[in-house]
Amino acid sequence: MSKLIIGGREFDSRLFVGTGKFRSNELMEEAIKASGTQMVTVAMKRIDMDNREDDMLRHVAHEGIQLLPNTSGVRDAQEAVLAAQLAREAFGTNFIKLEIHPDPKYLLPDPVETLKATEELAKLGFVVLPYIQADPVLCKRLEEAGAATVMPLAAPIGSNKGLVTRELLKIIIAQSRVPVVVDAGLGAPSHAAEAMELGADAVLVNTAIAVAGDPVRMARAFAQATIAGREAFEAGLGGVSDYAEASSPLTSFLD
Amino acid sequence: MKVIINNKEIEVEAGTANLAALLRAQGFTGVGQAVAVNNRVVPKADWEACGLEDGMKITVIRAVCGG
Numbered sequence: 001m002s003k004l005i006i007g008g009r010e011f012d013s014r015l016f017v018g019t020g021k022f023r024s025n026e027l028m029e030e031a032i033k034a035s036g037t038q039m040v041t042v043a044m045k046r047i048d049m050d051n052r053e054d055d056m057l058r059h060v061a062h063e064g065i066q067l068l069p070n071t072s073g074v075r076d077a078q079e080a081v082l083a084a085q086l087a088r089e090a091f092g093t094n095f096i097k098l099e100i101h102p103d104p105k106y107l108l109p110d111p112v113e114t115l116k117a118t119e120e121l122a123k124l125g126f127v128v129l130p131y132i133q134a135d136p137v138l139c140k141r142l143e144e145a146g147a148a149t150v151m152p153l154a155a156p157i158g159s160n161k162g163l164v165t166r167e168l169l170k171i172i173i174a175q176s177r178v179p180v181v182v183d184a185g186l187g188a189p190s191h192a193a194e195a196m197e198l199g200a201d202a203v204l205v206n207t208a209i210a211v212a213g214d215p216v217r218m219a220r221a222f223a224q225a226t227i228a229g230r231e232a233f234e235a236g237l238g239g240v241s242d243y244a245e246a247s248s249p250l251t252s253f254l255d
Numbered sequence: 256m257k258v259i260i261n262n263k264e265i266e267v268e269a270g271t272a273n274l275a276a277l278l279r280a281q282g283f284t285g286v287g288q289a290v291a292v293n294n295r296v297v298p299k300a301d302w303e304a305c306g307l308e309d310g311m312k313i314t315v316i317r318a319v320c321g322g
Binding site for chain 1: 260261262263265281282283287288289290291294295296298299314315316317318319320321322
């Protein structure tokens with residue numbers, strides 16, 4: 001399987017894993033290990049002065065793992081830039097998952113602010129992975145603005161609906177000169193495999209693993225599906241036809 | 256003198272020389288953490304050089320779980 005390169009770093013695994021919603025940090029750590037992922041997201045929060053909780057970072061900051069801090073919680077480009085600078089200082093990485101989604105019901109990303117922030121952050125030397133609507137035109141604009149990848153959504157965050165945006169993802173993948181990471185809404189390993197078969201360079205999965213009955217086994221299942229989908233894409237899938245195409249000789253050998 | 260750390264008003268003890276001393280006194284290590292003063296990031300290397308002012312708005316963040 002070919003390697004994925006983002007921000008000058010090589011990734012063997014094409015499955016990125018989010019750390020939200022796990023029942024415990026220990027379970028999250030086990031699931032991350034089982035997934036074989038090399039890219040793990042973290043969010044940021046102001047430390048509560050009256051309640052200093054357990055630091056989750058020690059459960060994810062392992063050798064071979066690239067931390068991908070996200071900007072979740074920011075409302076516009078200006079806040080996103082500050083969040084990225086804080087992340088760089090706190091975690092020592094210039095990778096940033098740019099997400100600006102002011103609407104709490106659907107968590108759909110704001111394309112205008114995301115483009116503005118991408119331009120700014122790319123100039124500041126960040127490796128910007130913007131989370132966006134599956135909009136082929138926006139993806140090209142982000143690429144021109146210096147985004148390291150584009151991360152179009154399959155379906156709303158946490159919805160587990162799969163590739164709702166399938167046709168648009170196909171256009172994005174066909175046009176993109178930066179890696180395409182399908183993010184959000186992948187609810188089952190088959191969804192991840194489908195995204196990879198379409199030619200996505202990677203998938204990012206969180207909820208479907210975290211809320212599974214057994215997150216460790218589900219992480220493994222997503223890992224296998226991601227590999228299978230990529231292998232199928234690189235092998236070259238057969239064409240689709242409306243009619244039967246015989247796979248056995250049709251000679252009437254019993255006559 | 257009072258400053259605001261993460262939306263909480265904190266009375267700064269007399270003799271607290273700079274941002275580094277204040278953060279130490281408040282139990283912040285800087286490991287896996289980052290600090291902004293009035294919405295500008297102050298790198299850890301600059302904490303000693305950063306003086307304190309009344310009403311200063313200090314933000315200290317750390318990692319939490321998220322996708």
